[in-house]
Amino acid sequence: MAQRISRRKLSEHVASRLLNGDSSVITQLAAHLVETRRTKEADLYVYDIEATLLNKGVVVADVVSARHLAQETKDAIASFLQDSYSADRVELRQSVDPLLIGGVRVGTADAEYDASLRRRLTKLQKMKV
């Protein structure tokens, strides 16, 4: 049985091939996961690939808000991420969650920026000693 390749190494390989424009690597990765019975780690692979892309200047972020965001707001978020990571490219994946009440939650592979009202209220409740 071949030695288990670490997730990080594999993700680095996939990320560099993706940046070179070779999108067939995704199918190959899927096949590898099925063969080595590591399909449960698929989400973690996505995180790791995105983390490697971050290091190489490509930011992929999940943006969750209570309401649909105007373009102006989206641009503000994108520029904030670009400054924070000194990135060349920023891709946003949007979704709506009314439970946030207000504000926005931006999540990248290795960090999170949560400015939602839900978070502040949770923080308040956590101040119980």
Next chain:
Amino acid sequence: MTKLSVTELSRDLRDAITQLETTEGLEKVGIVTRVGDGVAWVHGLQNAGYSEVLTIESDAGDVEAFALNLNEDEIGAVLLGSDSEVKAGARVTLKGETLSVPVGPELLGRVVDPLGRPLDGGAPIKTKQRGVVEREAIGVMGRKSVHEPLMTGIVSIDAMFPIGRGQRELIIGDRQTGKTAIAIDTMINQAKQKTGVVNVYVAVGQKLSKIARLVDRLKEEGVMDQTIIVATGPSDSASLLYLAPYAGTAMGEYFRDNGEHALMIYDDLTKHAVAYRQMSLLLRRPPGREAFPGDVFYLHSRLLERSAKLSDDLGAGSLTALPIIETQAGDISAYIPTNVISITDGQIFLETDLFYQGIRPAISAGLSVSRVGGAAQTKAVKSVGGNLKLGLSQFRELASFAQFGSDLDDATKSQIDRGRRLTELLKQSQYQPMGVWEQFVSIHAVTSGLFDVVDPERIKDAQGALVAKLWTDHKAEMRELNKGDKPSDDLIELIDSVTKTVAKGFED
């Protein structure tokens, strides 16, 4: 009495609300991939440091953990709370610091857990400083040799195996042989003799009822005010048991580094090693001898090296350690006992046989040793301790002949009788530590032959009468003697005359 002030409460709440206005910015986060047996495996947080504190968010509040396994793909973090609150997928953030505990005089008189949280139902502990739990020991140049005595109040120890400030003396024996009793008597003696030494008692996996009884006893004897108790019960997580001695040492180091003296009692390190073994096996570290991880020696050596006597440049403070190890069937050559014996500066070995013969404290004079010895002994007790040790060792040699009563020559008989008297003298009740002067007069009475007329079975009564008489009639001289210096010939003469009078009263 603490008042229920509404203004204070509303100010507190307003502060809490004000804090909400600040946003945190981009925070490094990871997620928990799986959790169980007190260990959470975290994905992400690639910049986490070894032993760094992680905060895991859960519905019931934040749970802290510290990162012990930094693998390529994930981090193995040992939880400092219950793992039932942590779910897979929970958000994990870095606290940015290694584990630290509150330290300072505010902890005196309190019972806390290894994270500094109060367990005695009192007010939350607010200290000005925090001490790092894992810290390197002081280097060679920062130390001074041990030269000040730490009086335990137990005659056999102070006379034959004296302990100095800054020394590590192991207390080792089977279960129920009086190991904790020696530690408690030492703590009580610090209060009784007003030595100013701070006690830190670390209970590792001890029954909570035992800890509660200990707290009550310490309060009764008036010792609690200069004692800190770090308590973990058998049902606490292995991580807390693992941290307890280190946290306690951090609290003791505060006093050491500020020119004061502290006494650490680790009760007991066997349970500590077992908890560490549990943690290591769950972290999938390779097991070694007796399934202990390979660094179990380092576990105790780095803990005990922090107990030291500091040089005058660093304030001349000291941290003395009395680690306790429980053996099985008197086997001191097992793995953990041999490890700790090689680390400490001597051991006090308690034997079950002696205990059941009625010799309590059941200290084995043959196997016990103090590697610091006379350098840390008060001159008064030193002057009589030599004869005591000699008398006992001669008695041990002849012990097997004792049954031949009438067939022995006079010299042998007298040595055996002397030995019996000394053995009787060294018996001591619990919670009754003796001061320097009491020890001196008691030992001198027997070794000088003045108590030779007293039947060995009545030695304790004679000792009591002697001590009472001297305290009543010559209090000032006894107070002077208690300071520890070798007594003058006049004082010895005075003591001898009183001893003769008392001895006559107990003559056969």
Next chain:
Amino acid sequence: MQSIVTFIASAEASDGGIMGAFGIDVPTLIFQGVAFLLLVVVLGKWVFPVFMAAVDRREERISESLKAADEARQAADTAGEDVARLLKEARNEANEIVSTAKQEAAVMVQDAETKARNKAEAIAAASLEELNKEVLAAKKMLRDETLDLVALATEKVVSKTVSDGVDANLIKASLKEAGER
């Protein structure tokens, strides 16, 4: 022997003289004299010494007994003195013991008093501590309840009042603040 007696008998009848006038027979006298001297010698050699020795011994024994009686009397006197001395010493010692016992008793009573006082103070301090603990627990509960209520109220109010515009401004403001950090 018979011939001597016959001789003396026949001589006595024929010879008279002065001695004969007094009735003293000279040969008999000489014979008796010799017999007497013999007796004296025998007594002096064998009987007298024995008697004298016995008398001497008796005299010795008597003087010894007298001496012993004297010594015994002296010893009795000395013993009497010793007893008196010992009695005196014992009495002194007894007094000393009694006074020491009294002192020790006084010290013990004082100690007991101090202990009792300390215990009472300890009990008072313990009850005060209990009270403080209860107050602290009450404070904590009140604080926690208030926080919960505030959070709930805020949630209810804010979800109704926040509009798209307000939300957008909120996001921009917090992004700006985060960027400045």
